[in-house]
Amino acid sequence: MFPVFQMNREKSRHISGVSEVNLYGVRGEIRINEPMSRHTSWRAGGAARRFYLPADVEDMGVFLRGLPVDEPVYTIGLGSNLLVRDGGLPGTTVAVHARLNDLQLLHRDHDGGLIYAGAGVACPKVARFATKHQLSGAEFLAGIPGTVGGALAMNAGCYGAETWERVEKVQVINRHGEILSREPKDYAVGYRSVQSVVGPDNATEWFTGGYFRFRSGDAIASREKIKQLLIHRVSSQPLNKPNAGSVFRNPPGDHAARLIETCGLKGKRIGGAMVSEKHANFIINTGRASAADIEMLIMMVQETVERKSGVALIQEVRIIGETGRQAQ
Numbered sequence: 001m002f003p004v005f006q007m008n009r010e011k012s013r014h015i016s017g018v019s020e021v022n023l024y025g026v027r028g029e030i031r032i033n034e035p036m037s038r039h040t041s042w043r044a045g046g047a048a049r050r051f052y053l054p055a056d057v058e059d060m061g062v063f064l065r066g067l068p069v070d071e072p073v074y075t076i077g078l079g080s081n082l083l084v085r086d087g088g089l090p091g092t093t094v095a096v097h098a099r100l101n102d103l104q105l106l107h108r109d110h111d112g113g114l115i116y117a118g119a120g121v122a123c124p125k126v127a128r129f130a131t132k133h134q135l136s137g138a139e140f141l142a143g144i145p146g147t148v149g150g151a152l153a154m155n156a157g158c159y160g161a162e163t164w165e166r167v168e169k170v171q172v173i174n175r176h177g178e179i180l181s182r183e184p185k186d187y188a189v190g191y192r193s194v195q196s197v198v199g200p201d202n203a204t205e206w207f208t209g210g211y212f213r214f215r216s217g218d219a220i221a222s223r224e225k226i227k228q229l230l231i232h233r234v235s236s237q238p239l240n241k242p243n244a245g246s247v248f249r250n251p252p253g254d255h256a257a258r259l260i261e262t263c264g265l266k267g268k269r270i271g272g273a274m275v276s277e278k279h280a281n282f283i284i285n286t287g288r289a290s291a292a293d294i295e296m297l298i299m300m301v302q303e304t305v306e307r308k309s310g311v312a313l314i315q316e317v318r319i320i321g322e323t324g325r326q327a328q
Contacts, residue, residue, distance in 0.1 A: 027059045028099070032049070034051035036088065042243065042291075043242040044083070044293075045084030045088070046089070046291070046325075048092075050092045052092055054099050064176070064177040069175070072090050073091055073092050073093075073175070075096060075149065076096070077096055077120060081146055081317050082319075083294055083295060083317055083319045084291060085323050085324075086292055086324060090322065096119045096147065105129075105133050112135060112214050113133060113135050113213075113216075115133075116211050117212065118148065118149075122147055122148075123141040124144070127139055128142070134218065134219045135217055136221070136222050139222055139226050139229060140161035143158040143230070148207075148210055151163040154192050162191075164187075166213060167211070167212060170210045171207070172207055172208060173205065179208065180205070182196075192249050192316055238278040241286065242285035246281045246316050247301075247315065248260075248281055248315060248316055249315075251313065251314075260301055263309065265301055269286075270297040271292075272289030272290070273286070273297045292323070
């Protein structure tokens with residue numbers, strides 16, 4: 001059993017998996033030993049020692065200011081691009097999906113409009129919201145099965161478009177609970193990569209929302225484009241089994257799926273994890289896969305593709321946590 005978390009001298013009771021912590025000034029919910037298999041699209045992995053759901057950005061700031069300076073902190077959205085190892089997560093995990101959920105049209109004119117979306121808003125919701133307001137350029141977000149925060153953190157994209165092509169500015173929060181505004185020039189943005197180039201000593205910051213500029217468009221045409229993107233997604237991806245989307249980045253001038261398939265890895269299994277027979281750049285949980293099964297299969301695919309083709313595949317999914325079975 002993990003020790004009970006206390007802050008500002010206020011005591012709390014500990015019941016595993018149940019919100020029992022009442023922190024002074026914090027309005028959000030805190031759970032202890034929360035199974036992360038409930039919060040990742042692979043449906044695998046250990047538990048988070050402390051799992052916090054903020055009431056809003058200001059509440060998150062209060063919470064972060066109260067944490068020890070050496071406390072490990074992880075942030076997650078829908079968990080659609082994430083593998084949590086079986087040993088679970090130490091420290092604190094902050095879950096923003098459906099919490100940092102502001103979605104507003106801030107400005108509209110004949111050329112286009114500016115939308116603010118909180119880090120916890122699902123990307124497809126932004127696509128539908130933009131279409132509703134006759135704005136185009138957001139349709140690709142309907143194909144990203146994650147939140148705005150995750151899309152900003154990795155420059156998520158699909159069908160030839162990327163998140164940061166639409167970003168005017170972002171809002172972030174740091175370990176001190178300070179809420180700050182950043183511009184695209186403050187980041188080195190690349191293919192599935194975003195690195196901050198500002199801040200004191202590259203201090204840890206997390207995206208809490210983004211301001212997106214879209215051009216004027218036709219709502220009917222946008223809805224049809226979204227419909228076609230989703231039809232293509234359903235027909236080409238194994239959405240009937242737990243997965244985390246594309247496991248590897250596409251190498252320059254090629255496709256990870258083609259390389260994996262060429263190496264004869266479709267259908268390859270380790271434990272309950274399998275390389276999808278429908279799309280080779282997807283690894284699915286066939287029912288009882290452990291996080292270790294999935295990670296070992298990822299490594300095996302990388303080793304095989306590099307040995308046979310000379311191409312080193314780079315993971316697109318984020319792998320965090322401790323190895324081994326978690327103590328009960």
